[in-house]
Amino acid sequence: MAAVTRVCVAGAGTIGSLLAGYLARVADVSVLTRREAHARALNEQGLRVSGRGDFTVRVRASQDPAELDAELVIVACKGNDLEPLARRLAGSFAGATVMTVLNGLGAEDVVGAHGDWPLLSSVTFMSGTRHSDTHVEYILDTATWIGPYRDTTPADAQRVVDLIVDAGLQAEAFDDLRPAQWSKLIFNATVNSVAALTGLPHDPHFAGEPLGPLVHALVDEGKATAAAAGVELWEDPWEMNVLATQRGHAHRPSMLEDVEAKRPTEIDLITGALVREAARTNVPVPLQSALYALVKGKEASYS
């Protein structure tokens, strides 16, 4: 990968906006939006970051990928928006490296099917609240983990990590991201669905009564699936859960926000990916399957 001076962030939801806002302090940042009004607002007003940050940056935004160029394209969107976004990237950004930042598994392959860009894989633990097209609040100052995926090296991952750290965010490079990606997948599949079904933020109920034993059993199913897939986990998702509930501020998982707003959730990309991988490797996951069905039922209740 060439030196990175120009970054295009494709998808400007919460995570995309946070990355665009911070990276614009150290690089030339453009934003690929879905809506024209969004691009116009960003071009006219810039992008404001509040919360843990407090600044406004200039970014170049467009609905049209042909108008944008970059050495690094960061694909940051919700799972249900990935396929149409990847389709729009096809034929553009020749020579760029593309990095996906999505929950679940398999985003790299969805993007990789639409072009022969070198690919980096990443997961992020950052969280924030998107107040408008041009204003995002940074809430949880936690790391983004990056590793090589296709035609890239650990040094490429490190180069992007250095850029993100220069910008004031946390990041870490991995030779192989899968152990970290699976740790987060198991954590996410469990915490997001339990939060979405109970209405609880990720608080101490998840580590003690009444939910601790269930969360532990859900994590155990995930660990058995990872083991069957030959993945040695980077962090124990149960310990990640316990630690996260000991922070003062109880995080509201995105799937909880989705069901409260009656939006489609990422259940197919997160718990669905785990359940499908378990079926492939013949690992019984009755509890993860139950939560998958219940969240699908919750989505069915919207109409």
Add this chain to the structure above:
Amino acid sequence: MAAVTRVCVAGAGTIGSLLAGYLARVADVSVLTRREAHARALNEQGLRVSGRGDFTVRVRASQDPAELDAELVIVACKGNDLEPLARRLAGSFAGATVMTVLNGLGAEDVVGAHGDWPLLSSVTFMSGTRHSDTHVEYILDTATWIGPYRDTTPADAQRVVDLIVDAGLQAEAFDDLRPAQWSKLIFNATVNSVAALTGLPHDPHFAGEPLGPLVHALVDEGKATAAAAGVELWEDPWEMNVLATQRGHAHRPSMLEDVEAKRPTEIDLITGALVREAARTNVPVPLQSALYALVKGKEASYS
């Protein structure tokens, strides 16, 4: 049991109000209320039944059990209100037979601990909506099942059934209610908690996609528990589920209404009873236990 000419309904929620309203057409009915204003309203305005019925009856109501007398006392309340209500009955209604109409298991023993009345057991499938202290709407015209429990005979159960049928409702007598009670327990434990967690009324999603396989597996855990307790089920709860979802009108289970109103649910009396019985007989019920924990989590989210 003596001939029944006077009935006292203790607890005037939806089911209690429906029974009081209909029985007042063929017997002298009194109502034991928790609130004084409720008793006053009933004494002044009578009790109106709408929906499948359309009439208003006179009833005598009081907060004070000493002011009321009856050959039959029907205890109809939510599970969480049972212990305090049973305590209020202690020392009153000498010579009366007491019949409980509650979800779950164990209501008879809670009442029986407070007096040596002969006891009848019952479960009901009726449903309605309580619009005010003096107005209840009758919605599902389905049966109440009655059987002997302590110092009563099948003939006693039949006498109460005859009275209820005379009044215009459906009822059926059983020599042993446990097979029917357990069928309803398993049905209720499953359908109520799935509805409360997904927000769905009891509609075809429970028999097909996405919830059918989960509902089936939950019912199987209940069947295994019944078998270990030596109970041969009266009806297959899975078939009860399929049939119920084929009615035109999708029923809203009471636990769904409870969580939407952020009220305590009957989870401890229903799913909790099943899970405790499974623990006693060493039957693994991981899915019922998971739903129990999730509904407890939902209750914890109210505050």
